[in-house]
Structure formats: structure tokens, C-alpha cells
Amino acid sequence: MAVCIAVIAKENYPLYIRSVPTQGELKFHYTVHTSLDVVEEKISGVGKALADQRELYLGLLYPTEDYKVYGYVTNSKVKFVIVVDSSNTSLRDNEIRSMFRKLHNSFTDVMCNPFYNPGDPIQSKAFDSIVSTMMVQAC
Amino acid sequence: MADDALFEFLHMEIVALVYKEQATREDIDKERVTCVSTLEAMGFRVGQGLIERFTKDCPTFKDDLDLMKFLCKDFWSTIFKKQIDNLRTNHQGTYVLQDNTFALLTQFSSGKQYLEEAPKYLAFSCGLIRGALSNLGLESVVTAEVSLMPSCKFQVVIQKL
Numbered sequence: 001m002a003v004c005i006a007v008i009a010k011e012n013y014p015l016y017i018r019s020v021p022t023q024g025e026l027k028f029h030y031t032v033h034t035s036l037d038v039v040e041e042k043i044s045g046v047g048k049a050l051a052d053q054r055e056l057y058l059g060l061l062y063p064t065e066d067y068k069v070y071g072y073v074t075n076s077k078v079k080f081v082i083v084v085d086s087s088n089t090s091l092r093d094n095e096i097r098s099m100f101r102k103l104h105n106s107f108t109d110v111m112c113n114p115f116y117n118p119g120d121p122i123q124s125k126a127f128d129s130i131v132s133t134m135m136v137q138a139c
Numbered sequence: 140m141a142d143d144a145l146f147e148f149l150h151m152e153i154v155a156l157v158y159k160e161q162a163t164r165e166d167i168d169k170e171r172v173t174c175v176s177t178l179e180a181m182g183f184r185v186g187q188g189l190i191e192r193f194t195k196d197c198p199t200f201k202d203d204l205d206l207m208k209f210l211c212k213d214f215w216s217t218i219f220k221k222q223i224d225n226l227r228t229n230h231q232g233t234y235v236l237q238d239n240t241f242a243l244l245t246q247f248s249s250g251k252q253y254l255e256e257a258p259k260y261l262a263f264s265c266g267l268i269r270g271a272l273s274n275l276g277l278e279s280v281v282t283a284e285v286s287l288m289p290s291c292k293f294q295v296v297i298q299k300l
Contacts, residue, residue, distance in 0.1 A: 055198060056199065073199075074191070074194070074195075076191055076274045077276055105195070108195055
């Protein structure tokens with residue numbers, strides 16, 4: 001279960017960011033912002049290496065003492081960032097990958113919605129509900 | 140079964156509607172240019188959405204040429220049920236995509252008849268290509284030309300910043 005999920009556009013501004021409200025939201029915004037640097041490094045770094053198959057899933061970006069941050073970038077350079085609680089060690093790589101798949105699927109649906117202009121903040125209720133299923137239930 | 144025909148009919152009606160609406164307004168000189176821009180803009184938005192859906196499961200592209208090949212093969216065949224017949228490049232950002240039997244033009248004629256009407260029906264597809272490229276990170280200018288129906292060439296010039 002994630003504590004914070006963010007969708008960042010190609011130009012590196014947030015399209016959608018939501019965190020568990022019980023903890024300081026500002027801290028999560030800051031974490032997501034700093035993780036963007038790591039994402040950029042991974043995207044450009046692979047280009048210089050052997051040009052073999054590059055995956056969309058970037059994996060663990062960096063761990064802090066409380067949280068782990070995972071990243072995923074689409075072909076249209078939209079980045080998804082998920083922050084999970086470190087104490088929840090039962091989360092396997094596969095589960096994180098499937099969370100990103102669900103996010104990407106519902107982001108694609110948002111993109112195909114004629115009422116959505118690319119570059120606007122995401123306001124789709126369907127997207128919100130998918131994200132809610134992946135967040136930690138606030139108690 | 141009837142999938143291909145559905146889009147072709149819809150496309151014909153869209154073009155007819157855009158031109159009819161423009162004809163009811165006063166300014167005849169600007170008529171052609173605005174209609175083509177409207178159709179191109181529609182294609183642009185559709186291209187953006189489509190590319191998001193199609194590249195969902197693909198790995199990242201190595202370079203521009205790889206991207207253009209994807210456009211010519213997978214993208215074109217998913218939309219028009221065939222691949223681009225010929226891709227030429229000067230390796231400096233200009234690509235020419237040639238389609239010898241363009242799906243939206245096959246019903247018009249197989250020669251020179253109705254040649255002057257063809258550009259209207261190509262505007263949407265130009266926008267489609269431009270939208271797809273824009274969402275993949277490449278700003279471009281796409282133009283189309285027809286010399287012999289139903290074959291047409293799309294010229295893509297990548298704008299390097």
C-alpha cells in the first residue's frame with residue numbers, strides 16, 4: 001500500500017499528487033520533487049550505455065529511513081512516482097510493478113478522454129478511485 | 140468486420156461538416172485554411188491519445204529512426220490495417236512516409252480524378268502523425284502531397300530546438 005502517489009508531466013510539473021493526509025503532505029511533495037533528479041539520471045544514463053531493451057519500470061529510486069520511492073516513466077515521458085512505507089517489507093517487486101501497470105492503464109484512459117487537455121491537472125474521478133484502492137487506508 | 144468502413148465514413152462526414160460550417164460564415168478567403176487547421180488539430184489530439192495507448196507496453200525507443208519505424212509499422216497498421224510502404228530519410232530530421240494505397244483515399248479514384256479534393260482528406264492524418272510525434276517528445280511539421288491516387292506521401296520535418 002502506498003502512502004503517496006504522484007504523476008508528473010513531461011515538463012516536470014505535477015499533474016496529480018495525492019498522499020495519505022495523516023502525515024505532513026509537504027514532506028511527500030518534497031520527496032517526490034527530489035526523486036525527479038534520480039529519474040532524470042536513470043533516463044539519460046541508460047541512453048549512454050548499451051542501447052538494448054529499456055524498460056518503463058525504473059525500480060527503487062532511493063530509500064530513506066522511513067520510506068522507499070519507486071519510479072516508472074512512460075514513452076511520452078510522463079513519470080509516475082510511488083512512495084511506500086519502509087516498515088511494510090512484505091511488498092514485493094511484482095506488486096509494485098502491478099501498481100504501476102494499473103496507474104498507466106488508468107492514465108491512458110484519462111488521456112483518451114476528449115474532455116481532458118494534455119497538460120492540465122488530472123481531475124478524473126475514475127483515476128481518483130484507482131489511486132484510492134492503492135493508498136494506505138487512512139484510519 | 141465493418142470496422143474499417145466505420146472510420147472511413149465518419150472521417151468523410153467530419154470533413155463535410157467542417158467545410159459546411161465554414162461555408163455558412165462570411166469570409167470565403169480564409170475558408171480553406173481554417174478548415175484544414177481544424178481537421179489537423181482534431182487529428183493532433185487523437186494522435187496524442189492513441190500513442191499513449193499503443194506505447195503502453197513497448198520499451199523506450201532508442202532514437203528518432205526507431206520511433207519513425209514504430210510509427211510506420213505498428214501505429215499505421217493498427218489504424219489503417221497496413222504498414223507504410225516506404226520510409227525515406229536524410230538522417231537530418233526529414234522523413235518521407237509513402238503509402239501506396241492510403242485507406243482514406245482508395246474510394247475516391249485510382250488516377251488523377253478528384254486530385255484537388257484530396258488535401259482535405261489528408262489533413263486529419265497529418266495531425267494524427269504530428270500528435271503522435273509530439274507526445275513522444277518530437278516537435279514536427281507534417282505535410283502531405285498526392286500526385287496519383289490513392290498513393291500519398293507524408294513529409295515529416297523534425298524541429299530541433
